[in-house]
Amino acid sequence: MRRTWSLLLMLVLSSAVVLSVAWAAQVKIVVEGEHYNSIKPSMAVGTSQSASGGKFVHIPLRRPHGENESGPYDNGNAVFKINVPRAGIYRLWARTHWHDECGNSFFVVVDGGQPSWIGEDGTVQKWHWVKGKSYTLSAGVHTIKFQNREDGAKLDQFLLTTDTRYVPTRIEKETKQYLVGN
Numbered sequence: 001m002r003r004t005w006s007l008l009l010m011l012v013l014s015s016a017v018v019l020s021v022a023w024a025a026q027v028k029i030v031v032e033g034e035h036y037n038s039i040k041p042s043m044a045v046g047t048s049q050s051a052s053g054g055k056f057v058h059i060p061l062r063r064p065h066g067e068n069e070s071g072p073y074d075n076g077n078a079v080f081k082i083n084v085p086r087a088g089i090y091r092l093w094a095r096t097h098w099h100d101e102c103g104n105s106f107f108v109v110v111d112g113g114q115p116s117w118i119g120e121d122g123t124v125q126k127w128h129w130v131k132g133k134s135y136t137l138s139a140g141v142h143t144i145k146f147q148n149r150e151d152g153a154k155l156d157q158f159l160l161t162t163d164t165r166y167v168p169t170r171i172e173k174e175t176k177q178y179l180v181g182n
Ligand SMILES: [Ca+2]
Pocket: 032, 033, 034, 051, 052, 053, 054, 055, 056, 155, 156, 157
């Protein structure tokens, strides 16, 4: 009986070790929108007291707004270079502020690949985190581009994490160690 208990205890302890190692190995990369490596108009820097660091990047609102049915009127963008510490599947999240439901998304281009997008949710006129797609990234330097899809879209921060259960809710602390040339 005593042997059974000690075996059970060992099992519990070793599971705890495995779990804590797995937890510690999760990677979270947080980048401020205003800490881009390059920017192309109409993407521009804006200021707000409710943005992390007081700044964000955005596609400024146009008049008329959201009228162009053939697509974005330019390819304004901000490019970020990050050094991914280990290979994995990374979930993208972005802290955004949308003007309305005609100004609530960005294109996202990773390493010059096929554009995907983030946003198209119904939360407007409020800073909030939106969930993006997952990307398979190798260890090393990658480029993330946020590009004009609709005017009136603001980006305060974005993050990439291997932790699929992680849901950001407030301003995150930037992880400067993963930024390249910034
Ligand atoms: Ca910011």
